[in-house]
Amino acid sequence: MKTVLIDCNPDKTDVVSENMVDQTEQIFNDQGHYTQRLIIRDMNIHFCVGCWDCWVKTPGKCTIKDEMQLIHKAVINADHVIFLSPLKMGFISTEMKKVQERLIPLLLPNIDIVEDECHHKKRYDHYPKLSLLLLREISTTEEDIKINQDIFKRFTLNFRSEVLFSTTYGYKYEDIIYEACNFERIAEKAKEQLEAVNG
Amino acid sequence: MDKFIEGFIKTQCNEYSIGYLSTISKTQDHLNMIMESEYIIIIFPLYADSMPGRVKLFIESMRTNDIRGKKLGFVVQSGFPEAHHSIFIERYLHRLSDRLGAEYLGTVIKGGVEGIQIMPGWMTKKLFRQFYELGEFFGQKGQFEAKICEKLAKPYKMSKTNLSIFRLLTKTGLNDFYWNQQLKKNEAYALRFDRPYFCEES
Numbered sequence: 001m002k003t004v005l006i007d008c009n010p011d012k013t014d015v016v017s018e019n020m021v022d023q024t025e026q027i028f029n030d031q032g033h034y035t036q037r038l039i040i041r042d043m044n045i046h047f048c049v050g051c052w053d054c055w056v057k058t059p060g061k062c063t064i065k066d067e068m069q070l071i072h073k074a075v076i077n078a079d080h081v082i083f084l085s086p087l088k089m090g091f092i093s094t095e096m097k098k099v100q101e102r103l104i105p106l107l108l109p110n111i112d113i114v115e116d117e118c119h120h121k122k123r124y125d126h127y128p129k130l131s132l133l134l135l136r137e138i139s140t141t142e143e144d145i146k147i148n149q150d151i152f153k154r155f156t157l158n159f160r161s162e163v164l165f166s167t168t169y170g171y172k173y174e175d176i177i178y179e180a181c182n183f184e185r186i187a188e189k190a191k192e193q194l195e196a197v198n199g
Numbered sequence: 200m201d202k203f204i205e206g207f208i209k210t211q212c213n214e215y216s217i218g219y220l221s222t223i224s225k226t227q228d229h230l231n232m233i234m235e236s237e238y239i240i241i242i243f244p245l246y247a248d249s250m251p252g253r254v255k256l257f258i259e260s261m262r263t264n265d266i267r268g269k270k271l272g273f274v275v276q277s278g279f280p281e282a283h284h285s286i287f288i289e290r291y292l293h294r295l296s297d298r299l300g301a302e303y304l305g306t307v308i309k310g311g312v313e314g315i316q317i318m319p320g321w322m323t324k325k326l327f328r329q330f331y332e333l334g335e336f337f338g339q340k341g342q343f344e345a346k347i348c349e350k351l352a353k354p355y356k357m358s359k360t361n362l363s364i365f366r367l368l369t370k371t372g373l374n375d376f377y378w379n380q381q382l383k384k385n386e387a388y389a390l391r392f393d394r395p396y397f398c399e400e401s
Contacts (some may be wrong), residue, residue: 048246048252050251050356055378056378056382057387059382059393060394060395060396061396072396076394076397077396077397077398088255088259090291090295091255091258091295093257093289094252094255097247098252100246101246103245103247109377110374110375111365113362113366116357117356117357118279118357118365124394124397139298145289150287150290151248151288154287154336155247155248155249174246
């Protein structure tokens with residue numbers, strides 16, 4: 001399983017954030033995942049300009065000349081993508097926003113009805129599951145976290161994927177990650193046990 | 200928003216200035232503009248379910264001292280027709296206003312504006328009239344008029360009838376007409392389903 005970690009912290013001196021990224025990567029390596037870390041602050045990534053060239057001129061391909069295609073390739077060929085971001089003014093960082101909006105070439109411009117709503121059609125057969133790991137600010141409240149999680153869920157729906165986990169870095173955060181990542185394995189095991197009991 | 204401004208300046212003595220947040224190099228000018236104003240309206244399109252990155256960058260530069268006690272409102276427009284897509288970021292915008300110590304004026308939500316520049320006049324007449332009236336009311340009272348906001352936000356979600364019609368259109372390919380036309384114009388139609396970032400070996 002390939003997991004891509006996208007480090008969206010603009011501050012390379014943030015020790016807590018570095019620990020968060022290191023520990024998360026370690027968890028996935030320990031579970032036997034192949035991991036790839038992308039550090040946005042070290043990459044040349046521009047803002048989306050909403051030109052739609054990726055939809056009507058060079059289908060599927062962004063025409064902005066920067067390093068975003070490295071992210072496009074990593075994301076669409078992964079099984080799981082984790083966005084790691086500090087909260088800035090109560091919301092995900094500009095770096096994460098920048099990456100999210102530049103992912104639109106991975107979808108078609110055409111509209112599909114999903115969950116009785118308009119969303120973009122899939123361009124690819126397979127999309128990675130998405131996760132969010134947030135770093136709190138001093139002033140962060142539970143409502144701030146909930147707003148970010150809800151918007152991330154919306155983004156995931158629009159990206160034609162699903163959320164594997166979305167949580168904040170802190171005490172026992174690893175448990176939430178383990179639980180989310182092993183959900184299918186646990187469900188499978190429970191099914192087997194149930195079948196054994198029922199003969 | 201031109202129509203909103205037309206309505207706004209109908210009230211004598213109303214003044215306004217516009218800053219374009221897409222010009223990142225002018226962030227300090229935009230902050231100065233905010234400090235000199237009584238009312239601030241931030242307008243943006245919904246990008247990946249929230250504000251564009253450039254707007255987020257500007258938000259990160261705002262400080263409580265710049266805006267405390269001022270009145271702050273937002274206008275969010277989306278390409279998707281339903282207002283539902285924008286209500287999630289509205290919760291954040293309300294929180295942001297509180298965090299900055301500003302008085303929250305509300306968020307005007309308008310969906311279905313994709314391709315508005317190329318729409319014929321008869322298609323935009325009603326919408327422009329509503330924005331004119333919204334601006335006119337704002338110019339008089341310093342508030343977004345609730346009933347106009349409610350009308351602009353329709354449909355909140357697609358009705359069952361509209362969903363059925365849309366599904367039918369999808370089958371006929373009629374709702375792809377705009378995109379196909381653009382692709383053909385750019386000689387890219389044959390490439391429309393390309394998957395340039397897919398790697399076989401992964």
